[in-house]
Amino acid sequence: MRTARRRLVIASNRGPVVYGRSGGERTARRGGGGLVTALSGLVASQDVTWVAAAISAEDEEVAGEQEGAIDETDRNGNPFRLRLVRLDRADYDRYYNVFANPLLWFIQHGLWNRPYTPEMSAGTRAAWEAYRRVNEAFAEAIAAECGGADAVLVHDYQLYLVPRMLRAAGMRAPLSHFTHIPWPGPDAWRVLTSEMRSGLLHGLLAADVVGFHTTRSVRAFLATTEEYVGEAAVDHVRPRITLHDAVAHVRAYPISVDPDEFAKLAQHELVTAEEERLVAARPERLVLRVDRTDPSKNVVRGFHAFARFLARHPEWHGRVEMLALLDPSRQEIPDYAEYVGAIHRAAREVNDQFSDPGWTPIDLRVSDNFAQAIAAYKQYDVLLVNAIVDGMNLIAKEAPLVNERAGVLVLSENAGAHEELGAYALSVNPFDVEGTADAIAEALTMPDAERQRRAAEIRAHVREHDVRAWMAGQLADLDSIVEGGAR
Amino acid sequence: MRTARRRLVIASNRGPVVYGRSGGERTARRGGGGLVTALSGLVASQDVTWVAAAISAEDEEVAGEQEGAIDETDRNGNPFRLRLVRLDRADYDRYYNVFANPLLWFIQHGLWNRPYTPEMSAGTRAAWEAYRRVNEAFAEAIAAECGGADAVLVHDYQLYLVPRMLRAAGMRAPLSHFTHIPWPGPDAWRVLTSEMRSGLLHGLLAADVVGFHTTRSVRAFLATTEEYVGEAAVDHVRPRITLHDAVAHVRAYPISVDPDEFAKLAQHELVTAEEERLVAARPERLVLRVDRTDPSKNVVRGFHAFARFLARHPEWHGRVEMLALLDPSRQEIPDYAEYVGAIHRAAREVNDQFSDPGWTPIDLRVSDNFAQAIAAYKQYDVLLVNAIVDGMNLIAKEAPLVNERAGVLVLSENAGAHEELGAYALSVNPFDVEGTADAIAEALTMPDAERQRRAAEIRAHVREHDVRAWMAGQLADLDSIVEGGAR
Numbered sequence: 001m002r003t004a005r006r007r008l009v010i011a012s013n014r015g016p017v018v019y020g021r022s023g024g025e026r027t028a029r030r031g032g033g034g035l036v037t038a039l040s041g042l043v044a045s046q047d048v049t050w051v052a053a054a055i056s057a058e059d060e061e062v063a064g065e066q067e068g069a070i071d072e073t074d075r076n077g078n079p080f081r082l083r084l085v086r087l088d089r090a091d092y093d094r095y096y097n098v099f100a101n102p103l104l105w106f107i108q109h110g111l112w113n114r115p116y117t118p119e120m121s122a123g124t125r126a127a128w129e130a131y132r133r134v135n136e137a138f139a140e141a142i143a144a145e146c147g148g149a150d151a152v153l154v155h156d157y158q159l160y161l162v163p164r165m166l167r168a169a170g171m172r173a174p175l176s177h178f179t180h181i182p183w184p185g186p187d188a189w190r191v192l193t194s195e196m197r198s199g200l201l202h203g204l205l206a207a208d209v210v211g212f213h214t215t216r217s218v219r220a221f222l223a224t225t226e227e228y229v230g231e232a233a234v235d236h237v238r239p240r241i242t243l244h245d246a247v248a249h250v251r252a253y254p255i256s257v258d259p260d261e262f263a264k265l266a267q268h269e270l271v272t273a274e275e276e277r278l279v280a281a282r283p284e285r286l287v288l289r290v291d292r293t294d295p296s297k298n299v300v301r302g303f304h305a306f307a308r309f310l311a312r313h314p315e316w317h318g319r320v321e322m323l324a325l326l327d328p329s330r331q332e333i334p335d336y337a338e339y340v341g342a343i344h345r346a347a348r349e350v351n352d353q354f355s356d357p358g359w360t361p362i363d364l365r366v367s368d369n370f371a372q373a374i375a376a377y378k379q380y381d382v383l384l385v386n387a388i389v390d391g392m393n394l395i396a397k398e399a400p401l402v403n404e405r406a407g408v409l410v411l412s413e414n415a416g417a418h419e420e421l422g423a424y425a426l427s428v429n430p431f432d433v434e435g436t437a438d439a440i441a442e443a444l445t446m447p448d449a450e451r452q453r454r455a456a457e458i459r460a461h462v463r464e465h466d467v468r469a470w471m472a473g474q475l476a477d478l479d480s481i482v483e484g485g486a487r
Numbered sequence: 488m489r490t491a492r493r494r495l496v497i498a499s500n501r502g503p504v505v506y507g508r509s510g511g512e513r514t515a516r517r518g519g520g521g522l523v524t525a526l527s528g529l530v531a532s533q534d535v536t537w538v539a540a541a542i543s544a545e546d547e548e549v550a551g552e553q554e555g556a557i558d559e560t561d562r563n564g565n566p567f568r569l570r571l572v573r574l575d576r577a578d579y580d581r582y583y584n585v586f587a588n589p590l591l592w593f594i595q596h597g598l599w600n601r602p603y604t605p606e607m608s609a610g611t612r613a614a615w616e617a618y619r620r621v622n623e624a625f626a627e628a629i630a631a632e633c634g635g636a637d638a639v640l641v642h643d644y645q646l647y648l649v650p651r652m653l654r655a656a657g658m659r660a661p662l663s664h665f666t667h668i669p670w671p672g673p674d675a676w677r678v679l680t681s682e683m684r685s686g687l688l689h690g691l692l693a694a695d696v697v698g699f700h701t702t703r704s705v706r707a708f709l710a711t712t713e714e715y716v717g718e719a720a721v722d723h724v725r726p727r728i729t730l731h732d733a734v735a736h737v738r739a740y741p742i743s744v745d746p747d748e749f750a751k752l753a754q755h756e757l758v759t760a761e762e763e764r765l766v767a768a769r770p771e772r773l774v775l776r777v778d779r780t781d782p783s784k785n786v787v788r789g790f791h792a793f794a795r796f797l798a799r800h801p802e803w804h805g806r807v808e809m810l811a812l813l814d815p816s817r818q819e820i821p822d823y824a825e826y827v828g829a830i831h832r833a834a835r836e837v838n839d840q841f842s843d844p845g846w847t848p849i850d851l852r853v854s855d856n857f858a859q860a861i862a863a864y865k866q867y868d869v870l871l872v873n874a875i876v877d878g879m880n881l882i883a884k885e886a887p888l889v890n891e892r893a894g895v896l897v898l899s900e901n902a903g904a905h906e907e908l909g910a911y912a913l914s915v916n917p918f919d920v921e922g923t924a925d926a927i928a929e930a931l932t933m934p935d936a937e938r939q940r941r942a943a944e945i946r947a948h949v950r951e952h953d954v955r956a957w958m959a960g961q962l963a964d965l966d967s968i969v970e971g972g973a974r
Contacts, residue, residue, distance in 0.1 A: 115826060116829070119788060119791065119919075190876075192916075300603065388601055389677075429677070
């Protein structure tokens with residue numbers, strides 16, 4: 001692996017800085033989002049130009065003041081260059097709130113209710129055109145910034161078309177695309193028109209490296225390409241895909257977290273204050289879930305499983321609570337708003353059925369309170385991560401780092417984290433409410449030595465496979481692929 | 488291919504005869520169901536013992552009167568042996584109305600609304616146990632009847648476990664299993680517990696031949712096995728699967744119809760009477776759909792597409808109607824009952840929006856009237872088959888055989904029939920309402936010579952690849968596989 005500083009261009013929909021205005025002054029809010037956090041290590045160690053959408057009104061102001069990238073610093077003071085891409089507002093709305101979410105997100109998490117949704121309507125076609133135009137605008141901005149770049153790293157499902165557009169424009173730098181959400185098999189993609197399907201796949205296949213979090217996504221991407229791109233040669237062993245002399249290496253790089261960051265967070269005064277309140281009110285045993293209110297997170301079945309556990313284990317009544325800390329998510333999308341309703345209804349039903357004076361089984365809190373979440377990470381006895389499917393699920397990695405009670409991780413076999421942590425967790429099939437109830441019971445009665453051992457193994461794994469290792473693996477592969485003369 | 492009469496054992500949930508009681512006398516109703524019709528050619532040409540569930544109360548009476556198979560005749564007077572399997576009523580209900588439908592049916596047609604359904608509950612587990620017991624009962628009955636059999640042919644998704652049970656019992660006759668519904672890729676099966684998944688796959692892999700209608704299902708079955716049966720060796724080229732020295736050949740045999748039967752039906756007096764009524768009331772152009780009210784049939788999006796077509800083509804107002812002949816299906820299953828509600832609502836909305844005095848765009852008839860359907864087959868100008876996914880869809884094959892107006896077939900790319908007839912049809916993506924509206928417009932304005940040519944090609948294809956060819960292909964393969972010493 002090279003150790004010199006590289007010149008990197010990173011592209012993602014959301015950038016590491018969002019500008020605002022307060023009291024007549026321009027403000028800059030730094031951080032936010034798992035992807036931005038994961039990539040922030042690069043800013044410190046490499047020469048980074050970051051290309052991102054101008055999202056706020058002030059972002060647009062900033063982008064309008066100057067051609068090209070501007071100088072910025074991250075929250076640790078490290079300098080980088082920032083290029084904000086100005087976009088038509090109606091285009092951005094269709095690209096982001098129709099095509100990327102919910103359409104692609106629901107496809108890739110298997111959430112469509114196919115007897116009824118989605119419909120490829122005139123509106124969907126308009127959203128697809130907007131998605132293309134936004135990807136074009138990104139490609140143009142990247143092309144303008146990537147002279148002399150050692151590599152261009154394009155991120156996530158908002159930007160599937162960018163790699164091919166860059167190659168079509170003659171960009172020859174090493175190029176990767178990384179998808180942070182699951183890639184499903186061919187069936188999931190049937191809801192798209194063949195033009196959209198083919199556009200997305202050809203878009204990605206122009207990259208030198210197509211990255212995912214899991215080997216399952218890698219296999220599914222190969223199968224999807226085989227089904228829909230007849231002219232592609234798919235090598236399942238290496239694994240890579242050759243299309244018109246271009247070779248795309250398809251690889252899994254499981255994303256991770258920064259253990260030091262969480263060690264610090266755990267000691268932050270906001271967190272310890274929250275923790276005091278939690279401890280004062282905590283039951284004998286605490287089952288925790290921390291999620292966005294996304295239908296993929298499977299909150300409703302989680303409550304049903306807890307109810308089933310309570311029905312079968314009256315000895316735990318009054319002694320255990322489920323604390324659900326849910327961050328409201330994408331409420332302007334009807335399916336998301338409806339899912340919040342279903343969450344409240346399910347919690348209410350469980351509490352109506354089992355509550356006693358002085359004991360409410362489910363403590364549901366729908367709000368965005370990061371300090372409270374970290375405090376709860378420290379205090380859980382059981383952490384329930386039962387996502388229907390999840391690209392990675394970083395909560396399964398970060399919460400055990402700071403937990404102080406040798407808490408047991410109950411982990412969905414469809415979370416990306418399961419490929420790494422499944423051996424140390426209690427695995428559940430997220431559809432299996434009965435099995436999830438069993439796992440909660442098993443976790444609550446697991447002998448202390450066994451809990452300690454499993455918790456230690458998770459911490460050791462995450463510390464060894466941290467976010468730096470995630471990025472280092474990708475850069476090393478890009479180097480060796482390019483040195484191998486792939487392009 | 489051998490031409491001598493074989494001794495065959497056929498097993499399917501529903502048999503070719505259902506007994507009843509009328510005026511104190513036992514009655515026998517023959518025929519019914521595409522599978523039974525498709526297999527009935529075998530009764531005439533081979534020595535058949537048919538093993539089927541005792542479904543009616545009188546079936547149980549018949550089964551109780553005698554050990555083993557009884558002598559029966561089909562509706563053409565051909566003799567065969569019938570073995571009715573007596574089953575516990577509660578088991579049968581769970582096996583049929585919970586596990587096979589909706590669970591397996593919804594999995595295999597991609598119909599689950601995964602944020603909410605299904606849940607693997609205690610009830611699902613009980614249904615799985617019932618499914619196992621019913622399959623055991625079938626396997627025992629088959630084993631008792633198959634002495635000296637040249638082949639055992641097990642049919643459909645109700646009986647996935649039977650092949651392995653037969654082999655475990657020492658049955659050594661050539662053995663095939665045929666699935667009449669689509670087989671989806673690995674993702675669809677994630678909703679089942681690993682025990683269920685593994686049970687179904689191991690059940691099937693004990694057959695010498697695992698048959699489907701389409702090469703798409705064959706590919707998906709190989710991928711599913713690869714994902715979930717680690718010890719299986721999957722050969723994608725031949726294609727076949729080796730598991731513990733047993734080889735299962737995985738093949739596509741597209742089912743078909745009997746053209747002579749439809750030629751006769753078209754002239755039946757009940758049909759011509761219905762046809763007179765249709766002709767008297769018909770508009771200038773008739774768009775027809777004939778379906779069960781199954782969510783997989785995509786009736787709602789079909790109405791939306793017709794509305795979109797009308798919105799964009801006012802020149803057709805008053806001149807074209809969509810006739811929807813829908814057979815109510817499985818109304819005891821909530822999702823099915825709700826889908827009928829959605830169908831009525833969608834039709835009402837379209838009619839409210841577009842009706843004129845003297846013209847109602849959608850003529851929705853929810854009833855079981857086979858003669859009316861055949862009459863409509865003769866009279867359509869456009870036949871819309873836009874299933875979300877379909878094992879085969881025999882309507883796409885039978886209706887063109889009797890159509891007298893060179894009607895155009897608009898065919899879902901996810902219907903099994905599309906692998907054979909797609910070249911002669913207008914293909915639609917069933918989720919693509921806008922594209923389906925385009926296809927309806929194109930079909931209505933297609934030049935007559937082109938309509939004639941396409942209609943003739945469909946008829947020629949179906950006549951050449953009829954239901955006899957479907958069965959002959961399977962028997963020839965079983966012969967050659969067995970002669971090749973596979974077992």
